[in-house]
Amino acid sequence: MLQTKLLCADLYELYDGRVRQFLLLGGEQALLLDTGFAQSHVMEKVRTLTALPVRVLLTHADPDHAGGLEDVARAWVHRKDWGLVRAAAELHPLQEGDEFRCGGWHLHVIEIPGHTRGSVAFADYDRKVLFPGDSVQDGGPIYLFGDHRDLNLYIGSQKKLEAMADRFETIYPCHHACPVTPDFIGKNRRDAEALRAGTLPSEPTPGMPCRTYHGRWTDFYCTEEDRTRP
Numbered sequence: 091m092l093q094t095k096l097l098c099a100d101l102y103e104l105y106d107g108r109v110r111q112f113l114l115l116g117g118e119q120a121l122l123l124d125t126g127f128a129q130s131h132v133m134e135k136v137r138t139l140t141a142l143p144v145r146v147l148l149t150h151a152d153p154d155h156a157g158g159l160e161d162v163a164r165a166w167v168h169r170k171d172w173g174l175v176r177a178a179a180e181l182h183p184l185q186e187g188d189e190f191r192c193g194g195w196h197l198h199v200i201e202i203p204g205h206t207r208g209s210v211a212f213a214d215y216d217r218k219v220l221f222p223g224d225s226v227q228d229g230g231p232i233y234l235f236g237d238h239r240d241l242n243l244y245i246g247s248q249k250k251l252e253a254m255a256d257r258f259e260t261i262y263p264c265h266h267a268c269p270v271t272p273d274f275i276g277k278n279r280r281d282a283e284a285l286r287a288g289t290l291p292s293e294p295t296p297g298m299p300c301r302t303y304h305g306r307w308t309d310f311y312c313t314e315e316d317r318t319r320p
């Protein structure tokens with residue numbers, strides 16, 4: 091069941107208990123960040139919240155973020171994640187430096203490959219807000235196994251965000267606790283470096299082809315092969 095919460099005057103959270111989307115309201119259009127699982131039919135809920143035209147932007151194209159694309163005509167997604175999209179929606183590219191203005195929002199696209207190769211974050215520097223998709227989380231697990239993910243790229247992207255962490259006060263992750271404070275960027279980076287170094291305890295993940303690695307602040311789903319890939 092999709093729940094909605096007004097986080098501030100022009101920002102809604104939509105949450106099914108597993109993954110959340112964000113609806114940013116402007117005067118003439120709205121921006122929807124991610125579309126959730128297909129079966130959540132996020133667009134139906136969005137239509138109860140606004141009559142404005144909605145532009146859909148994806149943080150990345152895992153099925154819990156891109157599933158709802160089957161209910162939209164077009165969406166903006168980083169090209170490196172286009173191969174993950176199963177819906178027939180018309181795709182437009184997102185890349186570093188792209189900007190989207192919407193009422194009181196001014197989003198900047200930051201490429202943060204790692205969780206997926208086409209992962210991006212959306213930053214509003216004036217409002218000191220960051221939407222990092224799945225790449226910054228309190229607790230996790232953060233998925234880092236499989237061919238379309240890359241631990242080394244993830245660590246590099248966390249360093250990139252960490253270098254600008256003082257530009258943010260509020261981080262809105264798609265999973266688990268929300269919002270979180272910017273120090274979780276560095277906490278996730280440190281845990282990911284410990285994962286790569288082989289110092290995190292782990293055990294097989296029930297029902298999944300991976301192991302659960304326990305960081306100090308964050309768990310990861312990964313494998314020995316993915317963890318040690320150069």
Ligand SMILES: [Zn+2]
Nearest residue numbers: 109152154224
């Ligand atoms: Zn996710």
